[in-house]
Amino acid sequence: MIITEKDSWIRMIFSIHGTTMDRTWPRLAVVVGFSIFITIIAMVFPTHAYTLTMAPFTVVGLALAIFLGFRNNAAYDRYWEGRKLWGRMVNVCRTFTMQINTLIGAETGPVDPDAPLQPQADQQRMVHLIIVYINALRHRLRDTDASAELRGRLQNDAEADCYLAQDNVPAAVADRISRCINQVWRDGRLNVYHVPLLHQNLTEMLAIQGGCERIKSTPIPFTYSVLTHRTVLLYCLALPCGLHDTVGWLTPVVVALVAYAFLGLDAVGDEIEQPFSTDDNDLPLLQLTTMIEINVRQLSEQSPEQLPPPVQPVDHLLI
Amino acid sequence: MIITEKDSWIRMIFSIHGTTMDRTWPRLAVVVGFSIFITIIAMVFPTHAYTLTMAPFTVVGLALAIFLGFRNNAAYDRYWEGRKLWGRMVNVCRTFTMQINTLIGAETGPVDPDAPLQPQADQQRMVHLIIVYINALRHRLRDTDASAELRGRLQNDAEADCYLAQDNVPAAVADRISRCINQVWRDGRLNVYHVPLLHQNLTEMLAIQGGCERIKSTPIPFTYSVLTHRTVLLYCLALPCGLHDTVGWLTPVVVALVAYAFLGLDAVGDEIEQPFSTDDNDLPLLQLTTMIEINVRQLSEQSPEQLPPPVQPVDHLLI
Amino acid sequence: MIITEKDSWIRMIFSIHGTTMDRTWPRLAVVVGFSIFITIIAMVFPTHAYTLTMAPFTVVGLALAIFLGFRNNAAYDRYWEGRKLWGRMVNVCRTFTMQINTLIGAETGPVDPDAPLQPQADQQRMVHLIIVYINALRHRLRDTDASAELRGRLQNDAEADCYLAQDNVPAAVADRISRCINQVWRDGRLNVYHVPLLHQNLTEMLAIQGGCERIKSTPIPFTYSVLTHRTVLLYCLALPCGLHDTVGWLTPVVVALVAYAFLGLDAVGDEIEQPFSTDDNDLPLLQLTTMIEINVRQLSEQSPEQLPPPVQPVDHLLI
Amino acid sequence: MIITEKDSWIRMIFSIHGTTMDRTWPRLAVVVGFSIFITIIAMVFPTHAYTLTMAPFTVVGLALAIFLGFRNNAAYDRYWEGRKLWGRMVNVCRTFTMQINTLIGAETGPVDPDAPLQPQADQQRMVHLIIVYINALRHRLRDTDASAELRGRLQNDAEADCYLAQDNVPAAVADRISRCINQVWRDGRLNVYHVPLLHQNLTEMLAIQGGCERIKSTPIPFTYSVLTHRTVLLYCLALPCGLHDTVGWLTPVVVALVAYAFLGLDAVGDEIEQPFSTDDNDLPLLQLTTMIEINVRQLSEQSPEQLPPPVQPVDHLLI
Amino acid sequence: MIITEKDSWIRMIFSIHGTTMDRTWPRLAVVVGFSIFITIIAMVFPTHAYTLTMAPFTVVGLALAIFLGFRNNAAYDRYWEGRKLWGRMVNVCRTFTMQINTLIGAETGPVDPDAPLQPQADQQRMVHLIIVYINALRHRLRDTDASAELRGRLQNDAEADCYLAQDNVPAAVADRISRCINQVWRDGRLNVYHVPLLHQNLTEMLAIQGGCERIKSTPIPFTYSVLTHRTVLLYCLALPCGLHDTVGWLTPVVVALVAYAFLGLDAVGDEIEQPFSTDDNDLPLLQLTTMIEINVRQLSEQSPEQLPPPVQPVDHLLI
Incomplete structure (x- = not known):
């Protein structure tokens, strides 16, 4: 862009x-x-x-x-719909992170909303999987190879290979998030009434992914x-x-x-x-995924050093 | 296409x-x-x-x-709406499969999200019925005979005939999925609060089907x-x-x-x-249903040999 | 049409x-x-x-x-919106019927999804009221007299008169369905968590009716x-x-x-x-209501003899 | 109109x-x-x-x-969106009334869906507040003085003044309905699971009001x-x-x-x-609010004498 | 404007x-x-x-x-979408305030819907955070400095700095609201079934914010x-x-x-x-946020002296 x-x-x-x-x-x-x-x-x-x-x-x-x-x-509608879908992705990632950080947890009794969050390992993992998910989706939409990025991010080659073995890598990651929800619920750390709320985010993420794949696979x-x-x-x-x-x-x-x-x-x-390519006027997916990552990590109270730098335009061009 | x-x-x-x-x-x-x-x-x-x-x-x-x-x-809107409907079908099938695989089951206590899924017979059946459903819908939209495919897929002629006896074959299959949800709930393998969540998928599938039938039955x-x-x-x-x-x-x-x-x-x-025919510019329903089938089966951890091969364009034409 | x-x-x-x-x-x-x-x-x-x-x-x-x-x-948008509304009516009637047939009932323990349905009197009545509702709506949109049809279908003149006495006959029928939901819930035959699910169908039916009335009452x-x-x-x-x-x-x-x-x-x-009249290019409401009736009755496992014949075009015209 | x-x-x-x-x-x-x-x-x-x-x-x-x-x-879109919003208002008022009449109440055990409704005082009050709400909204959109009508309808000047003291009179009325829901829930006459269902109606009413205010306050x-x-x-x-x-x-x-x-x-x-004025081609808000009032009262089984007469066009003009 | x-x-x-x-x-x-x-x-x-x-x-x-x-x-669609998003913001703020004021609270037994509200400190805080949120969003969309306003409104520099340290200030405020919901739920002052209802408002607010950011960051x-x-x-x-x-x-x-x-x-x-700038024809965000603030405070029964004056057009221009 x-x-x-x-x-x-x-x-x-x-x-x-x-x-x-x-x-x-x-x-x-x-x-x-x-x-x-x-x-x-x-x-x-x-x-x-x-x-x-x-x-x-x-x-x-x-x-x-x-x-x-x-x-x-018709072409502009496709472009703008693609942008809308990624806008919804931004929203759902923020919402999902907030809900993971507050709804999961076994404690009852007084909690202090101003105290720093102390997310448990499973919460941290779910938030991390969201970031993996959006990057896997970016690679899929741009037809680039996701394996290096996934292995780097997951630091667990077995898990990365497990996702990469499937035709649809992002769907495989989303499926893993779904199993994590299952885990925290069955462990008693998520209220049974709140399972549908978390699942709605997953449904929305898959709906966005489906929309992007539709635009990509079906030209005018x-x-x-x-x-x-x-x-x-x-x-x-x-x-x-x-x-x-x-x-x-x-x-x-x-x-x-x-x-x-x-x-x-x-x-x-x-x-x-085809708004997901890297032509001059296409959507800046790399900038969007990096922005989501920064947002999601800040909401999980990660320290500034851990955050990636935002993507800046090079010669007026944002990719 | x-x-x-x-x-x-x-x-x-x-x-x-x-x-x-x-x-x-x-x-x-x-x-x-x-x-x-x-x-x-x-x-x-x-x-x-x-x-x-x-x-x-x-x-x-x-x-x-x-x-x-x-x-x-008007014609392009119909075409694009048809594609959107099938895009939603892709989404709902993936979501439905994930929910069937994780929400159904009696166990409580620690579960490992990284362990392989071991879907029970009723879960496998529901996922299989989703695949039967989309293929029945494809035949209905293209006015082709679904009986051979249904009999082959179900390997149970009585059940297949039961569906084929109805005017609306896909609706009959969806009804059976609805009864399966009923079964797992009443057996105590599905939480009563999660019944609406699973039913939402069914509602969405019927809404998509209704949209496709509307486009098919009502020309400009x-x-x-x-x-x-x-x-x-x-x-x-x-x-x-x-x-x-x-x-x-x-x-x-x-x-x-x-x-x-x-x-x-x-x-x-x-x-x-009429985007559901097999003209040059029409939608590739066979490719879409096969893709859904592959996705759904991979999410259920079926081994690669069991998957059908994806549909490839023949002479630049995808059907 | x-x-x-x-x-x-x-x-x-x-x-x-x-x-x-x-x-x-x-x-x-x-x-x-x-x-x-x-x-x-x-x-x-x-x-x-x-x-x-x-x-x-x-x-x-x-x-x-x-x-x-x-x-x-503007005129085509009204036509197509009218058709979309009736498409949604088809969907909601199918979904509602499935939910009535499976969610209502007191039994717990193993049920067989392949066994024939045996709907109770109140379930049968609710499904029948759905059929009465769509026919009452058709008469309302076409400004024809609904009294003969309602009396014939209900076989209970007191009940029919009760609906016909209201300004808005279909809304009166929908209100009765709402009371039936109330009845099965308070009798303990419908889980309290599933009441909202059934009510959603009613809300959707009234939304569709309102949309049709809007198109009818507000010309360009x-x-x-x-x-x-x-x-x-x-x-x-x-x-x-x-x-x-x-x-x-x-x-x-x-x-x-x-x-x-x-x-x-x-x-x-x-x-x-005005897509609900009976001009050459208008919507075939009679065909649509008959199709819904056939669908809904088949889903309730009524025998083929009980079904009305589908409406066929006369001289290429479907009404 | x-x-x-x-x-x-x-x-x-x-x-x-x-x-x-x-x-x-x-x-x-x-x-x-x-x-x-x-x-x-x-x-x-x-x-x-x-x-x-x-x-x-x-x-x-x-x-x-x-x-x-x-x-x-752009102008026609605003007009038609205004009409759609009021169409949704018709729907939500009907739905809300049905739910108030059936979901509120302490009784369990067999109820007869064909028996006349006997709404309690709090149910009657909530339905009455819906009617007050739509009339207050009509006055707001037409910039007319709502005080006479509110005092007449409420027959309680203190309550009327309480609403009229706020900048946004309809929102004040809606807030009172929200407190009534709170009352019946905390009194044990409304199931805790059904509170969200009733609140959805209120959310929808405020969404419609916001849409109308947006059209009114933001010209082309x-x-x-x-x-x-x-x-x-x-x-x-x-x-x-x-x-x-x-x-x-x-x-x-x-x-x-x-x-x-x-x-x-x-x-x-x-x-x-500006579709909410009283120009020749504007929306007939008075006719719409009167129609809603008749519908809502009939659904609450008020006798015909209590109903206001429907608004008729004067010299082909409906206001 | x-x-x-x-x-x-x-x-x-x-x-x-x-x-x-x-x-x-x-x-x-x-x-x-x-x-x-x-x-x-x-x-x-x-x-x-x-x-x-x-x-x-x-x-x-x-x-x-x-x-x-x-x-x-395309430009007008962006303008009108921006206005629609802020219209939805008006709605969600009103709805959220009503729900905070009535759903939170431990008491059971008879309550009087006509008695003045007596919101507790945590309820007051949540409503106040909504007002902080919309003002932070206004500053973000107009690229103005939010620090003075946030410090003035929060009267707690530590809290303000905590928000301002994040890239996305409004999201940080929304996150705090999410923790407040967590707090009242775990303290037993909010029913577990009503947590999703309150969260829906938050989801909607973040969806609106995402939509505005999308319009701002992606030009034609x-x-x-x-x-x-x-x-x-x-x-x-x-x-x-x-x-x-x-x-x-x-x-x-x-x-x-x-x-x-x-x-x-x-x-x-x-x-x-770019409808969020301060050009002649742009959206009056200051007027909108002030109006929301007045509405939200009146619904919380704050006395008139505490309310800010509404924004008036200066030389026919509303900013």
Whole structure:
């Protein structure tokens, strides 16, 4: 995700980074080159045989507007839903940690809400498994290898291998949390009435994971993408044929501007359609998981030295 | 569902498969043929009697934009809602399995969350019924015969026939799961406070099923489809009459491109309006149910040999 | 609701039934008649006094697009929300039946989930009241008289009259179900912890009913409908004045096609705005209530003879 | 809210009432007067100095379409959300009443669900407070004085003054209901497990109230309204300058029609943006609260004489 | 947020305040200055070399409509979601306060719902922490320093420093509330069955906080903003080249009006995209937190002198 200052209207106008240029310039070059060719032909050998006039463009423009408007909205919805899901993940991790820290425990009688928490080993383990879970999910969504991170975090290769052996690593971790809940309940350290409350958090975590996997595994139907790409390309290629007899030598300039806008719109759609990759405009999963980890550990009263540093944007880019 | 690599912009431009061509080519041929006929007539016998000019097309284009934009959004919403419902099904099956494996059981006292699960017969049965349920639902949504699969999976023809005798086979299976919950509760192996928690999963499964049946049984109102089809066809047929006096011999080319975009948009709407069929752009229910089965069985610690292989795309197509 | 086969693209193009023609033909006749009149005047006495050119139509077309697009979406949203509500009703009736059949009952100790259910009188009564409820709701939404059906179904005129005496008959039936829950709980046949679970179903049923009543009692604000109707009519009437000088004798044909699309779009909006009536494109409430009844009775193990036959489409129409 | 018969397409076309005419006619008069002035100038002293041609209008029309389309949707969403909130209020009042009538009470042992309810004083009081609550909320949303109604309904001036002393009168009433729940629970007349169930209704009522207050207190951002009003006005005023050279003496007629549509659309947006006022197209809160009162009292088996008469539309207007 | 009277249509037309003019006037000046320059050149040295005609503008207008329409909707959705989240915060604070005041307490036996509340120290503390929480959240969302306010409100610097030491101050406060719930439960002053009910409020508060943080930390993807800004600017700069040959000396006037609308639309999008700042059209968080504080304190029966005064708009502006 690209992070900029708020009031940089002028700087945005002249920005290069993060405007899909690195992806669209070959297409743009082809389109502009073709338009220069057409313009030269048309201006040097003036003839009306290859003049389209603007009439067809109003018609095709209609189709283009429907395609681009639709794909744009669909892609942004996916992006924003992905962000919402991770926002819910932030919430559920905080809530879950608070509940683990206060609801589990055998003592009755007066307790002091201002005294420092002294979480037991099983509580600490459950909170740690939450952190393992979100990192495993990040690796899964980004198709990266989770084994090194899991082994490092768990410091128990047998347990890590047990999770890694399953197809769905985060689900395996969540399953272990579910067994920990079982353990504290059956040991008498969790009230039977509070088991459903803790389970709700697990249900929510799996619902979020399912939502992310859905976005990842189901792209916008292929036909829409193909039709959009084709209509945009043909429109841009045909544009000089329609423009040259009114605009003349300015044709390539106009075509360049129009093609830049349409190809850019098309490309940004491709980018945010899969919001969990590491493209410029994608979601900063590493920053989010690190933030959750810091939050969760602070709520468990770990000392500041134990916390990882927050992820900072590198060259305005947050990953 | 069509699966392609992410960066294949160029390949998409030249793709043939999955672009509704197999469905729209007869309509496209009729439209282009007619436009060639009109163009020849108009160019050979130039007369202004059959010239429409572009004026009517701006007007009809308005209606067309409303129709196509609306139908497109409505169809995609149905497609995406269908996918969301199956995403929730993935979630609920995982959650349900975890809860069955941990909440059911009579033991109290220390349990080890890292020890292998040893699910009892009734727990195994409930998890197995979940798998039967999703497969029965898949057959129901695709209008295929579930009897062979049910008999194979249950290995108990009496039980299978009992389900198959009902109008709604998946609901009959869900009802049996509900009775199993009843059984373990009344036997004292499930805490009375946890009965609602397990029932919530069942409620969610039936809600998902109801959502899928709703999408399947209630198409977009007939009148919209008819009006869209007609407006698209008439627009494409009339287009050469409006274009030939400005575009001349290029008329059929322009008509072909425009008609390809509009007929394609119309056809892809037809396809994803019913997302549970087996068209190119429809949802891969078989892949989803197999994935759920693998997940659920792994969470129940079945050995890898017992798992079915995941469904792979055949010729970029996932069913 | 109109039911057709899926692949009938060609048949749809030539379909007459269900295309709002029965409703729009007088308006269409007026518009086309007027356009013929204007065309004759304009072609026989050529003068530029009554020529509008297409300029005003781009302007009014803008307003028209906003009006029609808006009303179309609003009407379809109401239709689809109505369908969703009845989909939820299907779900809640199934879930409620399962819970009534398994949660109510005094026995403890081993029960066999595969043994036939033997619902007691109060369980049977509650399931029967669910069926009475949905039928009472159907009558309420369609403004038909529920008294005959209620008396027939309850076979107890005193009870039926008691419900019919209230303003809101379905709410009265739901209230009785609530008292039945009270009865089984206070009799010791329903666990006190499971009372909220059963009540949730009742809450959901009343939420669905409230949603349906909301759609029924609150149309799209009057001003929108009036402005849409007027803009459409004036646009269609003025169209020949703008077209005749470019299109000539073809004016009535073009006007007929345009007016058909716009008047049809306007009329289908009127139809599905109130999705609970019995217009061609409205929801098949009778089919839905019958399906729920069959489902609910099968889940209660009633024998096939006792079930009503499912509602079949008559002449492609399902009511 | 304006109530009309369904099939009055023709009557709608000629309707005057409820079409924002009472609000827009001065603006319309200014615009039409100006267009007559411009047309006379342009026709009597023909010159091209003040001819705009239609070119700028396609450009401004774009901005206009975005503004009007956006504001229209935003205003209607607010209206429909307001209606949904009151629909949920209907539901929660019915549900709450049923639960108060059945869950509260000390008796165990057989009860007859068909016997008339005999609510105790505290149950009657809670149901009565629900009715007080919705009426207090109606006064709050309409900025009318609730004191007379509250004193009349409560017949206990001390209690009424206690509520009226708070900033938020309905919240004060809801708080009293919460204390009544506390009372019946601590008196042993409500099971401790059912307290959360009753509280859920209260939570829902406060959520609805908060939603209504949000709509009331937060208009569409001021800038949108200003920009929309200005663009509409300037567009209508400039229109004759662009039309007169093609349309001639018909200019004022065209301008009148266009301005009627745009000013009407702008005005209806203003009206339904605040759906709780008493404009023609606003929500009939008085009818809704009276309906809830009748429902709730009938469910508590009050005799018909005690019920208020339902609110009827006066001159097609429901308030 | 700008607060005006409802019927000020005329005053809105001539309003200056709150119309983004303070932000857009430099851009507007550049655009208009450039258009004057172009017009003078074109009128004094008439040549067709730099005439664009309107043809390219229909094409670019298409892209502009998609960009502006999309960004507008996305920005408003963020604004309205932010407002909804704070509306839910109002609700949850009211509900939480009522539940704290009635559910906590050891007494059984008759209680009088009309007697004044006498909250104990721990109840008072929890309600006070709710007020601290919302103010800490306001500071966090507005990037202002919370330390002074927290120290003043808590009157306990050790406790305040404890919260301020964490990265996420509001989460730390919420965690303390969670420990207070723990305390009253383990002390026997809160029924074990009601712990989940109180925790739900906490879960909701953290969900709201997470939603606000999501809106704040994730802007609309950078590429959309850049493409929108650029297309708007280039469109406005190129407009005189297309208009001057039809509109002549009126070109700068038309350009000024068009540019005002487009630049204004672009700027208001920037403003409400981040609804928690203190721009003219942003949400009045200070007014909302003060209102919640008044509500919550009144529900706890604090005397009027203890309440803070409500926040009033200053020069029509509410912050």
